Amino acid sequence: MTNALPVIARRLVPMLIALALDAWMFSFAPVHAIGPSWMLLLLAALACFWVLWQPAGMRRDDFLPALAVLLSGLGVMLVARLSPHLAQRQLVWLLVSLVLAISAGPFFSTIRRLAAVKYIWVILSLIFFGLLVLFGREVNGAKLWIVLGPVRYEPVEIIKLCIVFFLAAYLSETGDVIAMTRPWSIRENAKYLGPLLLGWLPALIILILQHDIGMAALLLAVFASMLYAATRRIDLVLGGLCVFALCAWFALHHYGYVQTRVSVWLHPFADPLGRGYQSAQAYFSLAAGGLFGTGYRLGHPEFIPNVANDYVYAAFSEEFGALGGLVLLWLFGVLAFRMFAVAVAQPDLFAKLLALGMGATLAFQTVVITGGVVGLFPLTGITLPFVSYGGSSLLANFLLVALVWAISARPMTWSRESSASSS
């Protein structure tokens, strides 16, 4: 058919635009900070291969991988400006993420067959937790990293995805029953909500024991939104909020570092050279940026400690301005919105909940960390998806996008533009 060329072009165009923008960004970067050039060409080729290698006769939302590549390029540009050494590592992680996202493609294309096996995801996340307890190393008061030689991996990022899988599989089977259960019937509620909490609470408990409050809050938010989407029971969402309030209260009174975070959030200038140093510097950085920013490489975001991980949003906002920060949030919003559009279009509840849960994970993660940076919430140590330095998060988010992209596939049919091009 003469349709072959337009199909390839349609699949490739969003990715090519993203790559062109990335190349333009990299041209501003310090000399030799990003590279070598064969590495960049290899990454670009992989990104193109990623969008071209999809089942024939199907059409997917090709904006999703393009936005992921665009945002991760933005991240590399920012990290290169902060630390060329970290930028090199980030490029290697980008390579690993792309290769894994591509090789997981065939598996993700048949993901609907896994709707019936739900507890495998719980087992998988428990295995990751087990590895963490056995081989974990404590960094900054939280035991989050598995260290294998030069590679450090944060398994919570993958566990996050496993929990979304479990919730989607469980709720797609029992969602209609939970929806019909009367809120005051304890026995009926326990029957169906019991296994749900059983599969999910250990994860939460261990997260709190591992001192990762940000991730626990993120998982609770995703849990509540998936539960609401599957059952439309507002009482369960309110219950989830109460659970979160209890957990937060418990953490506040039992963990010193949570207390520190909250007091720094409430009074950032009480101890500006000590505990409040990081967030005070971040506020100065945001203020220095103003509306239009100082310009790339012309600000001083490097005054913020740990800027490439937690405060990358402040670094971006300083050099590209408040407007730049808003545009960055807009891009995240578009990415999440497209994922929700994919969820809405799915005929089966499992894929619908899966796409919704993945989109919600991305959206809530962005909100929690940017809100923490600008002082809306206490800061929690989770990453800004794709942009922050950090391989674990980059890898998990590429898998997340690859999954929703695979779900978005629908049969390519006789449409107007293909008929116009073939005639």
Add this chain to the structure above:
Amino acid sequence: MNDALLRRGSVELVAALALVAFVAGRVRKDAFVGSSTGPPIHVVATMYSHADRVREIDGFTPLLLGRAHDCDVVLAADSDASRYHARLEGDDSMLFLRDLESTNGTFLNGTPVRGSIEVRDGDEIDLGVTRLRIERIGRTV
């Protein structure tokens, strides 16, 4: 690279990103809503339950078949059917049957359906304890 160039480049980059966000945010309605964009195909079928004739179906593709109340053909009494069981889709003037990973499967003339398969006049589709006999397919092209 001098400062003025960097400053201008940064502003231009933000503008370009805003343009990308604007374009990518305009999700084309037909790209996601509904399941098929092929021309609608007129389908007339007879529905049997346990070999008893239930009713006549007369509609246009895409037709979603299942137990859920928002399906186009609701199989409410069929406890063996999945909530979203199968879909009849029009594609390039042909009618296709797609199994939506239903629990008990969809059968075309007794053969299990994997993915999507073409349906012709007189074919019999089995889902749960329901049988659909395709009486007539009205091609619009």
